[in-house]
Amino acid sequence: MISLTINGKPHQLDIDPDTPLLWALRDELHMTGTKLGCGMALCGACTVHLNGSPVRSCSVPISAAAGAKIDTIDGINSAAFQAVQNAWRDLDVVQCGYCQSGQIMSATALLQTNKNPSDADIDTAMAGNLCRCATYQRIRSAIHQAADNLGGKAK
Amino acid sequence: MNFLKRELFKSETDPALANLSRRTFLQAVGAGGGLLIGSGFIAGNAAATAEKSAAQKTAPAFNAFLSISPDSKVTIVVKHLDMGQGVSTGLTSVVAEELDASWEQMHWEFAPADAARYNNLYWGPSQGTGGSSSIANSWMQLREAGAAARAMLVAAAAAQWKVPAEEIRVSKGIISHGNHSSSFGALVARASVLPVPQKPKLKDPKDFQLIGKTIPRKDSADKTSGKAIYTQDIQLPGMLTALVAYPPQIFGKVKKVDAAKAKAAPGVVAVVEFPRGVAVVAENFWAAKKARELLKVEWDLSACETRSSAELFNACHAAANKTGHVVKAEGDAAAVLAQTKNAQVISAEYELPYVTHAAIEPLNCVVKVEQNNCELWFACQMPTVDQQQVAAATGVKPEQVKINTLYAGGSFGRRACPSDYVVDAANIAKQVPGRAVKMVWTREDEILNGRYRPMAVHHIRAVVSGDKAVAWQHHAVAQAILRGTPFEAMIQGPVDGTVAEGIDDMHYAIPNLLVQATEIPIKVSTLWWRSVGHSGNAFVVESFIDQLAKAANKDPVIFRRELLTKEARALGVLNLVAEKSGWGKPLPKGVTRGVAVHKSFGTWVAQVAEVRVNTDKTFKVERVFCAVDCGVAVNPDVIRAQMEGGIGMGLSAALGEAITLNKGVVEQTNYHSYPLLRIDAMPKVEVHIVPSAEMPSGVGEPGVPPIAGAVANALFAATGKPVTKLPLGNTV
Numbered sequence: 001m002i003s004l005t006i007n008g009k010p011h012q013l014d015i016d017p018d019t020p021l022l023w024a025l026r027d028e029l030h031m032t033g034t035k036l037g038c039g040m041a042l043c044g045a046c047t048v049h050l051n052g053s054p055v056r057s058c059s060v061p062i063s064a065a066a067g068a069k070i071d072t073i074d075g076i077n078s079a080a081f082q083a084v085q086n087a088w089r090d091l092d093v094v095q096c097g098y099c100q101s102g103q104i105m106s107a108t109a110l111l112q113t114n115k116n117p118s119d120a121d122i123d124t125a126m127a128g129n130l131c132r133c134a135t136y137q138r139i140r141s142a143i144h145q146a147a148d149n150l151g152g153k154a155k
Numbered sequence: 156m157n158f159l160k161r162e163l164f165k166s167e168t169d170p171a172l173a174n175l176s177r178r179t180f181l182q183a184v185g186a187g188g189g190l191l192i193g194s195g196f197i198a199g200n201a202a203a204t205a206e207k208s209a210a211q212k213t214a215p216a217f218n219a220f221l222s223i224s225p226d227s228k229v230t231i232v233v234k235h236l237d238m239g240q241g242v243s244t245g246l247t248s249v250v251a252e253e254l255d256a257s258w259e260q261m262h263w264e265f266a267p268a269d270a271a272r273y274n275n276l277y278w279g280p281s282q283g284t285g286g287s288s289s290i291a292n293s294w295m296q297l298r299e300a301g302a303a304a305r306a307m308l309v310a311a312a313a314a315q316w317k318v319p320a321e322e323i324r325v326s327k328g329i330i331s332h333g334n335h336s337s338s339f340g341a342l343v344a345r346a347s348v349l350p351v352p353q354k355p356k357l358k359d360p361k362d363f364q365l366i367g368k369t370i371p372r373k374d375s376a377d378k379t380s381g382k383a384i385y386t387q388d389i390q391l392p393g394m395l396t397a398l399v400a401y402p403p404q405i406f407g408k409v410k411k412v413d414a415a416k417a418k419a420a421p422g423v424v425a426v427v428e429f430p431r432g433v434a435v436v437a438e439n440f441w442a443a444k445k446a447r448e449l450l451k452v453e454w455d456l457s458a459c460e461t462r463s464s465a466e467l468f469n470a471c472h473a474a475a476n477k478t479g480h481v482v483k484a485e486g487d488a489a490a491v492l493a494q495t496k497n498a499q500v501i502s503a504e505y506e507l508p509y510v511t512h513a514a515i516e517p518l519n520c521v522v523k524v525e526q527n528n529c530e531l532w533f534a535c536q537m538p539t540v541d542q543q544q545v546a547a548a549t550g551v552k553p554e555q556v557k558i559n560t561l562y563a564g565g566s567f568g569r570r571a572c573p574s575d576y577v578v579d580a581a582n583i584a585k586q587v588p589g590r591a592v593k594m595v596w597t598r599e600d601e602i603l604n605g606r607y608r609p610m611a612v613h614h615i616r617a618v619v620s621g622d623k624a625v626a627w628q629h630h631a632v633a634q635a636i637l638r639g640t641p642f643e644a645m646i647q648g649p650v651d652g653t654v655a656e657g658i659d660d661m662h663y664a665i666p667n668l669l670v671q672a673t674e675i676p677i678k679v680s681t682l683w684w685r686s687v688g689h690s691g692n693a694f695v696v697e698s699f700i701d702q703l704a705k706a707a708n709k710d711p712v713i714f715r716r717e718l719l720t721k722e723a724r725a726l727g728v729l730n731l732v733a734e735k736s737g738w739g740k741p742l743p744k745g746v747t748r749g750v751a752v753h754k755s756f757g758t759w760v761a762q763v764a765e766v767r768v769n770t771d772k773t774f775k776v777e778r779v780f781c782a783v784d785c786g787v788a789v790n791p792d793v794i795r796a797q798m799e800g801g802i803g804m805g806l807s808a809a810l811g812e813a814i815t816l817n818k819g820v821v822e823q824t825n826y827h828s829y830p831l832l833r834i835d836a837m838p839k840v841e842v843h844i845v846p847s848a849e850m851p852s853g854v855g856e857p858g859v860p861p862i863a864g865a866v867a868n869a870l871f872a873a874t875g876k877p878v879t880k881l882p883l884g885n886t887v
Contacts, residue, residue, distance in 0.1 A: 032388035
């Protein structure tokens, strides 16, 4: 039995300990906001926060998340997340939208540690998140806007 | 898609087809009859759950495309797949415009598979999405649907208030006259029993309130909260997950299976064979994936390709050196070339690799097969084709195949396919009858079973006399896309039109022009990849034009202008992009510009790329200026988004994408070996839209074709060396 906290609620999972966190979330808990993209931590579609830091949930076995605090797109509710989500909506960043859960989780993590990211900071923090629709320009703009709204003075 | 393009052009110029579209529409909405409240909910809606049906009983359908509920919620039936291109927003806004609804009261849902009502008007009796045709084919159809419903609401108000209909105003969902005022909902009961006007009056475009304005996307909220439901996210009672062991090469077959260990693995419900592979059907993804690794399968690879990429390119070059099928001939290019000394002939040989779609959502499909009934849940791009193919695979009738369409996590052409993955899912599900089965491809499955944009070779020889291009002889060699598929009937003439697509209607006025095309058979699956033949062919033509401009000692923009004097819309985008990019003005040291202009799917796009070449020979595309003329700009922000995305995807392919074969085996497996553009390589993009009152044309694909040529031309300007091969890599 593996115990962990997801979006503020305690969960106990009795599953194969090598099950990736992604599949525990999706198939056991039916939290489907976190997506499968590559299964190898190459695309970032499955990004969640593990104790506040962004991780690729496709490559984290559930056993490694025991006792951890997990936040996912389905339930995260921080000020940074709200600012990011609002900016994403304001600028209509999404196209197909499939990668955007991961993009938003990575952007939220960035703003939680860097209130005033430059374009270069954004490129570094977001380089692990692929978007085949290439919404990258709007992602950059939305992160700057979210930073502004959070009180940082983005360049 | 060339066949779609032809239809598009026809419809722009052929009033008979426009009338046909109109007739089809009026039939679909039940011309003259009028639809009754309560009985008017959309018949045959495969997506309708009991809950939804109940909702629709209280929301009378005014026609096949819209219903209005007593609380004034307007719901549009969207007959096209939204795969990111924003068509759910675009089509909804077209109806809302003529209805004079408020944007907030507008809602939408995907259409069921029902070709009689929801066919693509450019595709005859077939329902489907592609060829950047969604807005274009729906434009009049949905304007009329909205205008008809508005007229019925106004007639109801006129009768109730006893005032002349023509004095009634409708604005942002409020119907008013003098002291009278009503919501749509309050008039629905009376309005929906009135006759459907056959020729509703359409708005004068100068009165448009939503079209041409930036209005927010309808899918943003769900797609930024994890709530949008993709195929991957469908949950059904008792649903199982299937992963497939596919042969290591396309066209391989199962020879022998030892499934004992896989069957005994935890969570496995069944192991089933079907023509293309062996599926492990399990309680969840992880159980299926682990059990799949326990399968022992021997494959019959006798029908598979055995050559490597270098050999295939050699075969293409050999074919290009022979005579091909003539697809365009003006003047006598051969004679001019024969009279020209070899040293004065400008020539180039181009090579383009296979590329794959690689949408972030790997392909997947949920199927439940029961007796005389088959139900699917997936991002369905070609409902009519998929219905037929699934019916054939499962033994039910096409009309017994119900399709619930969901958002696509990208497609770029891949889901508009001859149902390959859909039929696989059906073949698996029919062996587990009564259970919903979600077939999931991993990224590796998706690349291995990709249907790639064909590799291609082009040979061109041309003559410049003084400062003018006087002859151009072009031979395009590529594998066909449609040959050997259910779409083969679309091939007109001996060679698949996608081979020379975008060259066969060469926009540059070259007095002596000969374009030939040859199909080369290769045992690899191919398909349309966003903008199809245009994506590679525009690179070839636009790169070569710059070689000619250099030979003519002319600026590339001026050289193009002189060849485009009869193409007003081409000149429009070229001049706009030249102005906005500051063409001709000085650039920082190390930065050069390149330009390209191309038409696809009725839309003209010109782009200027600014590229910085560093002292270590690495380069970076820093800025791209884009001008687009797509007729009436229905939603400028969606158009800008599609140009930004098209540039990003085209640049991704131009810089780094290639599927290569080693003795017939695809060498790429996942994003480490098939790298996509990441945010750090995305240039700043500035999009400018040419104001136009022309019929709207597509924007999903036309942003892609020019970018590779624009970048190649900037590199040519920097180094003096023509670029003739893709991908470019990251150094000059």
